[in-house]
Amino acid sequence: MQYLNILIQGSLLGGIYALFAIGLSLSFGIMRLVNIAHGDFIVLSGYVAMVVIQATGVDPFTSLVVVVPVMFGLGYALQRGMLNQTLSGGLLPPLLVTFGISIIIQNGLLQGFGAYDHRLQEGPIETASLHLPGGIDVGVYPLLVFAVAVLCIASLQFLFYGTRLGRAFRAVSDDPYTAELMGLDNRKLYALALGIAMVFTAIAGVLFGIRTIFDPAAGPIRLILAFEAVIIGGLGSMWGTLIGGMVLGIAQSVGAALDPTWQILAGHLAFLTLLILRPEGLFPRTRD
């Protein structure tokens, strides 16, 4: 029964990692953009939510009404105004530019808000739990986060395979040169893609800010977790990303059960093991 408990808690923990990874997976899948600043955008979303909450007094969930459009606009403008210019020169220029953005965000937040820890307060739901038969307690909040992750991935899946925009996204991902010849405006599509990626980043940032403290330097560790979830799941596969997040979460739970100091390390070790055994990930889709 203890094993089942570890499995359940780990899977639920994986929900937040999958949420971290969606934006990264999306921008890599569509425009081969490796966004080094992704973790910092997650943290930035937390700060934007904090400002909205302080200014209006709403709760973190409600603050998403503002945070999501703000981050969408930021992503759209960033891609349109800056990152589109870096895409023709191979993989390195966008890597360097987003690395620079990462430094700017971290130092900007430090300058604006100081090095203190912050947390978003959502109230009783944070500590509520469900008692399952067999003595297993499941936190309502981790369950909610997991459900949101599944919902986000399902809606993205619908966007990609059920809409005209999604068809255009898949076409530019396959072959940007031919897509343009068929009348697609790649630059606009890329801007929309980073905007949409930022919507999920905003959701991840706020949900995570309720769960754990964050500070200006918290981005890079989020980025690594997101990378690991994407790579384990297989590049370009959204459901794979969810599984990747769950693998990480379960590995961390197992590690923590053995020894609490092992939690983070166990996740990384699981990632490295899978990278050796199955470098293409569990469910690869993207081809190059």
Added chain:
Amino acid sequence: MTLLQTHNLSAFYGDFQALFGVDVTIEQGETVAVIGANGAGKTTFLRTVAGALAAAPEAVLFDGKPIGNMTPHEIVRLGIAMVPEGRRLFPSLSVEENLLLGSHSERRGPWSLQRVYELFPRLRELRRLPAPSLSGGQQQMAAVGRALMSNPRLLLCDELSLGLAPVVIRDIYACLGAITAEGTTVVLVEQDINRALDASSRFYCLQEGHLALTAPTKDFDRAALTAAYFGL
């Protein structure tokens, strides 16, 4: 009425010049062949007209309007569609999705999914399959259909016959009549000279980026074409 005109058109890949002052005039409703040896600049010519390679604005006039510096998607919207060399269907899209993608430019006209399926009935049966699972000839049909879905006034076909069996090539060329019957102007770039000349009323022969010869296909000097083609 003149639909496409290039005037002193030059094109470059970095420092390498691929076209040298090419003047081409194509009338509305014509089918024109552009022929030439490997590396003569045929594909470069199409890519420049389609906007994939930049040129001076006034070097390419479409319907009298300078388009030399426009982006490919703007040019598709004006009514120029390309069937690229090697077909280049989108591998992760189904056959029908590939066709539908051609309609993203939202141009109205005679061509719809329905009409494309009437032209190529095989595609209707294969519509749910991923594009890479089709044979070469079926892929070429899908690539032509995808271009038609943008309801072009000018259809640029790059090496329709490339890598296909003669009987398949014949089937595809047989469909050109239905396309031109809608008033669509067609430019055929081919290495298969006889095939291209049979299907067109005039030809341009390029040689090392220069225009070497132009003549009606019904009445021209074979020896002059041989000289223009091989640069003898």
